[in-house]
Amino acid sequence: MSHSNKISVVVLGSEDHLKKALITLILGTDLSLLPKKNDLKEPGIYENDMHSVICPPDRACNDLKNVFAPNQDPDMSLLVVKKGFTTEEVWKQVDNLHRITGKPTEEFIVVLPLGNKESFYPFKCYTLDQVFRKLTQLAEERESTSTRLPAQPAASWSQTPPHPMKEGQHPTTEVNLVLLGMTGAGKSASGNTILRKKQFISKASSKPVTTECQEAKTEIGGRRVRVIDTPDIFDDNRKSPNKEHVRKCLELCQSGPRVYLLVIHVSRFTDGERDILKKMETAFGREVVKQTVVLFTRGGDLQHGGMSFEDFLCGCQPDLKKIVEKCGGRCVLFENSASYSDQVEKLLQIVDRM
Template sequence: METDNTQSLSAASYQLPFKCGRYIIELFPGPKQSIKENHSDNKLNLVLLGMSGTGKSASGNTILGKKQFLSRASSVPVTTECQVAETVINGTCVRVIDTPDIFDDDIKSSVKNQHVTKCKQLLQSEPCVFLLVMQVGRFTDGERDILRKLEKAFGSEAKEQTVILFTRGEDLQRADLNLEDFLQGCQPELMNIAEQCERRCVVFENKATRQHQVTELLQTVDEMLNK
């Protein structure tokens, strides 16, 4: 069971090398949106996407630094609606959006569309990054064309705004592997997904409260958005 760490994150207590000043990103067709550097209203959306059971909600809690989203072992999906929670990291309001599984081929299209519409409403107009959550050691048939499903839901440019977040990083540690070792030895289809996302990949151990995981994630986000 995950530890409920309710410690508040703030710019003073949780400094990261993370800036929003140069972010100009277009999520949907229309005028580009930007945020002014060092503005108190700086916001960034991190949208957790992936199949059921990959650890989306647990990863959201790791980013937030507290147990905000319900996360537990279950044979049925735990997250059934889009949810949003916020924290402040280095002066930026990070809005974490947790989502149900919208990639399952067995889910009705009408239900998927409802979830996608709700997610887009939560995004508002701030810069957005999709966190494609996948579990180390588990690669399913439904994930083989997951980028196509992502682009169908959020537009043809979505993968350019995507970071792959691998969960169960403790499994890599037990196997004495680092992320690069894992990618080199993974299935070709998974490697292709990583390559299409320009190898923007990070690893989380959601059972551990290791701040460096969030630091590494936001550094990757920073590099992507300012490329």
């Protein structure tokens, strides 16, 4: 789909009449007037001068895989849901799309029914107004790109050839990853996993090992990454966050965007963590949840128990589920005793989309 200057949109969902209604709104044309098939029983492409909308059958795995094949690049992937939906059933749909297509769950935008306002869900969601604002933005960006003249002659590339980039990579971007969480959650170990080297001291201990904020830098996929390890800023023995640690933490990440990684042990959720988001807001401001990814550690515990990460998220304690929902469903699972490169890649995919 990326070969065209049209905005490419994939419309997904189990409710055919809702999919037809959304496609009609996007194209501004009754589908019966278009030359393409509109029974939605097989992949159909519906187009006007600005948009190309593809609507694969809900449960046709091969068609879904083809739509999201590596050579395809839809600008938006919209999942239509009906009124009265439950968070659990929609999350299962999003997760199923992720498993079939291999695309991150953040790529699938749930279109909220009319009357539903944006709220905290464990998936990315837009109101209809937000969908059309995004489509307008994409059209303006596409028009700007198509009319922009080259900044320099092609011959200049011979001196500094560009590195090939994968989707989502930003070679000039610097990002700060701030590790937060209670003592023993695995902050330092997670930092070492991201850095791919043992930069921070990490060991089993009944006492806090990290006592001061520390930083370490690396480069991943052409992206400069600064990892900031912190002590337990939210010690239960203190009535408020440790202001000195907060000041030092912010001082270390003054340049570049900042993403907070809330580190939680997958097999241990403590009373002190139930209101940790409030503590983070006190320390870093009310907008902190919009910049937070929940990083669960000890992923091997789930594997040994025969449980998938998705099952864990669906069945975890209500207070923990609320934390994930308030962070927009942004979460990853780490096993710091293993050298799985994909767990860091999954984290940075989420970071890129933030």
